Amino acid sequence: MNSLTPFPGSGRPTQDVVAFHRTELNVILSLYGRMVAAGEWRDYGISSLRDVAVFSVFRRTAENPLYRIEKRPKLRSRQGEYAVIGMDGQVLKRGHDLRTVLRVLERKLIRPVDLD
Template identity: 65%
Template sequence: MTLQTPTPFPPPQPPQEQVTFDRKELGALTRLYGQFVSAGEWRDYGISFLREAAVFSVFRRFAESPLYRIEKRPKLRDKQGLYAVVGMDGYILRRGNDLGQVLRVLEKKLIRAVE
């Protein structure tokens, strides 16, 4: 009978940093989402927390590609702005360091003329 030495567990890896939205940012995003849901424009959303970005995506229907993506990229804070609203076609509609100002590009779409 031979004895085998136990193999040690691999050393613990440092946790991967993720970019997230804080409570205030999520409050602003869900408030805007609720306004569009009540207007019948949006029906679903998705949130992704990645290593380089946090993304809030809104959908007209569940199985479609997102209408808009609101992205938070901390590496672009000093260059182009922390937040960006990206359209369905990939074009950046607005970019800046203030989330409220960036979301105004979407709030303009909510205003309609009433007959």
């Protein structure tokens, strides 16, 4: 299955763009739901561009994204097509497997338990 999909009916010449597949979105939205339930995240945005698909995560709607989950198919044969990028632009994790890359964000769900 090709990760490039055209935007039909957009009024411009059909141009291939990178997009997340349904299975990839299921993995991302599963994590997103858990983070919303934990009170960490509140909003998201999805962008599909020519070279990259981006899932941006926000704490509040009007802010800059806390994290960006990117898919760059051109990097598939190198360091991996998936990356998690922090607010400051630093790559937190990059790899070939989306679930493995997203584990860097799941650490936020693990909270210390006070045993008083």
